[in-house]
Amino acid sequence: MIEVKHATLQYTTFTRAQGVNGVIRDFFKRRKQQVTAVADVSFTIREGEMVGLIGRNGAGKTTLVKLLTGILPLAQGTIVIDQALPNERRPHFLKQIGVLLGQRSQLIWDLPPIDTYDMLAALYELGAEQYHARLNWLSEQLAATDLIYLPVRKLSLGQRVKCELIAVLLHEPKYLF
Structure with missing residues (x-):
């Protein structure tokens, strides 16, 4: 709850004040x-x-x-x-929350999402079997099975959002923000 x-x-x-006098005044007293x-x-x-x-x-x-x-x-x-x-x-x-903010990415620009997922699995202490089962299920549900192996910079915005969602849901959070 x-x-x-x-x-x-x-x-x-x-x-900020306007004009040169304002800038000088702001310099001494904001x-x-x-x-x-x-x-x-x-x-x-x-x-x-x-x-x-x-x-x-x-x-x-x-x-x-x-x-x-x-x-x-x-x-x-x-x-x-x-x-x-x-x-x-x-x-x-x-460990109970997942956060997806549009202006803040968990994915690393030059790496494929799978590398980020591996790191997150270690951070959240997911077992290998649990991690791979969850990753396979999420990537199939979001039609992103092939996308997770491409560098993030090569993905469209929609594809990146799918991969972000996988990252957020990977550890099965109770609350999603």
Whole structure:
């Protein structure tokens, strides 16, 4: 179960003044601006439920996912996933989640995806039999059996997304973000 109560994330940015005088002024005294990325978000997702995040650009969808996975620290509120606090980044918790963010790739550009999968199997301590069975099943389901042996740079965007999805699902995470 995922339980989020009053989750808030704020960060500080610096505003830049226009013109030469503004640049000189900024050099001596920077002006700060407080930005609220996620404001007082609360929800519960029960076992077996599937939820999608919908919103405009800049609405905080990716930021919320980063909070849920512990990538970003929570400023206020609480997030509990199966009695674990994501920001503690404990190995047991990390083995239960899979994260697929569009702008962040796990695949190494010059290597075939299979090399990344081998590395991930070692990191997640998957047995050889379990790893190969899961890899074969995922690559067949996603019609990517031949793709996993080609260098990532030679794959189309759609093919790369398939290979990314295999990487995320390889260790059979309980939660997919």
